[in-house]
Structures are given as structure tokens and as C-alpha cells.
């Protein structure tokens with residue numbers, strides 16, 4: 001098969017269910033492959049790393065949207081999205097990202113640990129109650145989905161009473177990352193409008209009554225004399241934090257548990273301490289990456305012998321890079337104590353995930369607590385994969401815990 005045939009196979013239901021044999025086939029062909037005019041696929045670890053760190057490869061931004069999708073301004077989600085740091089290039093990206101980073105500090109993330117422990121234990125209590133008699137519990141619904149969204153609400157400063165109604169709206173908005181069906185756009189737009197109205201109200205409240213939370217810190221930055229972060233930039237990037245940090249972390253929890261269900265010795269090693277939780281999380285991120293790819297807009301250059309043209313779509317296949325045999329020995333084995341370097345799961349360069357420390361913290365808190373509490377955890381029926389390709393995870397992962 002040539003690169004285009006392999007790439008096409010990746011888009012089929014079978015390819016989405018298990019992309020890894022197709023990635024192996026790409027690796028045999030090379031690190032960087034042309035898919036025909038205008039499209040290049042980057043599958044090798046080193047090549048992905050260098051594309052993501054090369055500022056001349058830009059993210060799709062307002063200019064790209066203007067030429068590819070002239071009607072985008074009619075969609076509230078894209079109007080907000082064009083302020084998201086994910087969709088900005090320098091110098092605007094650097095300005096807004098560094099201001100957000102000033103509030104989203106390592107200290108603030110570390111300070112969330114006691115709350116994460118409490119939230120994880122509360123969810124495990126509920127799982128313990130409903131699964132005590134041996135009946136199946138749905139891990140994605142009862143744990144993996146609830147923990148990250150509650151943690152982000154806590155980080156931002158969303159009051160507990162509002163969180164319940166928040167979750168489905170956040171989930172709808174997250175659909176924007178994998179927009180295959182235009183019929184989903186109205187719900188995504190509605191979610192964007194609702195979240196923006198909510199954050200506008202919350203910002204008003206926090207201006208009047210500041211608290212120790214991220215939204216209060218961001219408001220202080222935006223209210224600074226030189227007006228470095230506009231209200232729109234602030235509010236729009238709050239919706240980004242919510243959606244970027246939610247389903248991704250949900251998928252880390254689900255994909256990591258699936259490894260344990262298939263290879264119970266991996267869970268036993270976390271319980272007996274022979275594998276540190278951080279090493280388990282790192283290998284889970286590599287082995288079954290929650291984000292499988294991102295992309296950049298090309299500029300005239302050559303990558304590993306393949307020509308890239310101006311404006312080409314350059315697909316950096318993170319999930320493939322994480323299984324690159326040139327980088328990782330036995331890439332298809334789950335080996336948490338492996339050497340070989342960090343996975344590409346949080347990207348690299350200017351857009352490196354701003355929430356990576358938080359996601360890692362959630363994983364290192366959640367897995368040892370879950371596995372020690374339910375050492376007998378086992379699959380209870382077939383898991384249901386989400387039919388998405390960019391974000392890889394499960395819709396359902398039924399388990400028994402007793």
C-alpha cells in the first residue's frame with residue numbers, strides 16, 4: 001500500500017478502531033510522506049518534533065479560515081475560536097499565551113491536588129456503592145468523564161452549584177475539535193454562546209468579589225493598566241481551557257484503564273509500587289495517545305527528503321510518532337519503565353499543551369487510587385470506542401470491581 005492508501009484506511013471504522021497497524025505501515029515507508037498535491041503526512045517521532053518546534057509551520061488561523069471557509073464569521077464557535085491560543089500564530093499567540101500562563105501557574109496546578117484527591121475518592125465511593133454486588137459499572141460515565149470536567153471547573157472557579165448543568169454543554173462544544181458532520185454545528189454554536197454568556201456573568205461577579213481562582217487572576221491581568229488581555233480574549237480562552245482539558249484527560253483515564261483490563265499485571269505493578277504512577281501515566285500517554293494528530297500549514301521546505309509546498313496541510317501524526325520503532329524499542333508493548341524519552345502526546349514547541357501538568361497530576365492521582373481501591377477491576381463486556389480519529393478514547397468501558 002502507498003501512503004495515501006494507508007491514510008485512507010486510517011479513516012475507515014477499522015482504522016479508527018485500531019490505527020496502530022496502519023501507523024506501522026507508514027513507518028515502513030518513511031518518516032514524512034506525500035499524500036499527493038497539497039498534503040503531507042509526518043509519522044516519524046523526530047520529524048513531528050521538528051515540525052511542531054519550527055515556527056514557520058503555522059497553525060490554521062483567521063487568514064486560513066478566510067480563504068478556506070469564508071462563512072466562518074456566522075458561527076459563534078469560530079468567532080470565539082479565532083481568539084483561542086490554539087488557533088493563533090506569533091506575535092498574538094505569544095502575547096496571549098504568556099499572559100494566560102501567568103495565571104495558570106505550576107503553583108496553582110499543584111494546589112489543586114487535595115481537591116483532585118477528594119473528587120477522585122468521591123467518584124470511587126459512588127462506583128464502590130453501585131458495583132459492590134458485582135454488577136457492572138460504566139467507568140467512562142461514572143469516573144473518566146466526571147473527574148476532568150470537575151477539576152477544570154475547580155481550577156477556573158466555577159461554583160459547585162453550576163457544574164452539573166455545565167458538563168453536557170462543555171461536551172457539545174468539544175465537538176468542534178472533530179467536526180466531520182456539519183449537522184453538529186448548530187449544537188456546538190449553541191454551546192459556545194451559552195458558555196460565553198456564563199463566563200461573562202462569572203467574570204462580572206469575580207470583578208466585584210475576587211477569589212483565589214484562575215478567572216480572578218486572569219481578570220487582574222486583563223484589567224492591568226496597559227490592557228494586555230482584552231475581555232474577549234480572556235473569555236474566549238476560558239472556553240478553550242474548558243474544552244481542551246476535558247475530553248483529552250477523560251481519554252487518558254479511559255485508555256490507561258483499558259491497558260490494565262487487558263494486561264492486569266500493569267495494574268498490579270502500580271499497586272505494589274514497582275511502577276511509579278507517573279511512569280504508568282507517561283506510558284499510557286505514549287501507548288494510546290488521547291490526541292492522535294494535529295496539523296500545521298506548510299511553507300516551502302523539505303522534510304526527510306519529501307517536499308513541502310506553501311500552504312500544504314502538514315499532518316503531524318502524534319499517535320504514530322509515539323509508536324515509532326526508530327525512537328521506541330518494542331513500540332507496541334506497554335513498558336512503563338522503558339527508556340527512550342517523552343511521548344509526543346502533549347505536542348511540542350510554541351503550542352505545547354498548557355495543561356500538561358494538570359493532566360499528568362490527574363492521572364497520577366487517579367490511577368493508584370482507582371487500582372488500589374478496586375484491585376479486582378475487570379472488563380464486563382465489550383468496550384465501545386468513540387468513532388473519532390483525532391481524539392482517541394472510549395464512549396463506554398464497562399467494568400466489575402468486586
Ligand code: HEM
Nearest residue numbers: 085086244245248249252290294346347351353354355359
Ligand atoms: C491528557 C490530556 C491532554 C492531552 C493529551 C493534551 C494534548 C494537547 C496537544 C497535543 C496540544 C497541542 C496541539 C497543537 O500543537 O496543535 C495541546 C494544546 C493545548 N492544551 Fe492540552 N492536552 C491535555 C490536557 C489539557 C488540559 C487539562 C488543559 C487545560 C486545562 C489543556 C489545554 C490546552 C490548551 C489551552 C492548548 C493550546 C496551547 C497553545 O496553543 O498554545 N490541555 N494539548
